């Protein structure tokens with residue numbers, strides 16, 4: 001397994017607990033939208049602590065971007081990564097496949113589960129293939145919505161937000177249920193892309209199955 005030390009070129013908050021990291025791109029380091037790598041921090045005590053994160057930039061960009069939610073209570077890699085500054089280094093490992101785009105569909109994301117979809121959406125937009133896809137994005141509060149403005153611009157009326165812990169006129173309230181899915185399904189969806197915390201994935205897949213969606217049209221990743 002090859003390791004690549006890369007410098008952080010830029011970092012900024014995307015939400016109150018999620019940061020974007022733009023890092024150097026190693027030569028000949030290729031990935032497909034939706035793929036990920038294991039990342040560790042090039043600091044004593046952290047080099048062997050590898051965690052998976054997804055590339056969110058376009059495959060042709062000359063940099064890499066990660067969008068990382070911090071869980072300070074884990075006292076782990078995501079807490080430490082959020083303390084890093086421009087010039088600090090990450091260690092990247094092999095690229096591995098997670099979710100890849102197949103056919104038009106309904107994307108269902110929970111929280112940081114949006115990350116594998118970001119590069120897919122940016123790439124579909126760039127290649128004029130985004131129309132006909134729809135995004136359901138489940139979060140606790142409005143402040144938790146990652147890249148709300150960009151996703152709204154990409155999807156327009158096909159961007160459906162649902163918040164479990166807040167009521168707002170512009171957002172649906174509650175969790176993703178079978179009825180909610182039935183109401184918000186796009187008719188032309190051939191694939192159902194699901195990515196969120198494992199309990200949400202399990203519930204959504206069960207609901208989709210109850211609605212008659214076949215297993216082979218469901219593409220799933222757990223965070």
Ligand SMILES: Cc1cc2nc3c(=O)[nH]c(=O)nc-3n(C[C@H](O)[C@H](O)[C@H](O)COP(=O)(O)OP(=O)(O)OC[C@H]3O[C@@H](n4cnc5c(N)ncnc54)[C@H](O)[C@@H]3O)c2cc1C
Nearest residue numbers: 036051052053054067068069073074076077078112115223
């Ligand atoms: C393929 C894939 C791609 C991913 N891509 C992204 C991405 O692009 N962006 C993103 O934000 N996330 C992504 N994730 C999720 C991300 O990998 C995890 O959030 C990350 O590994 C957490 O690392 P951590 O060291 O902070 O915490 P952990 O490794 O979860 O935990 C560190 C320590 O804390 C302890 N711990 C665990 N849970 C708790 C708890 N609730 N309270 C207290 N202690 C606890 C554990 O025992 C462990 O020893 C991805 C996951 C996968 C599988």
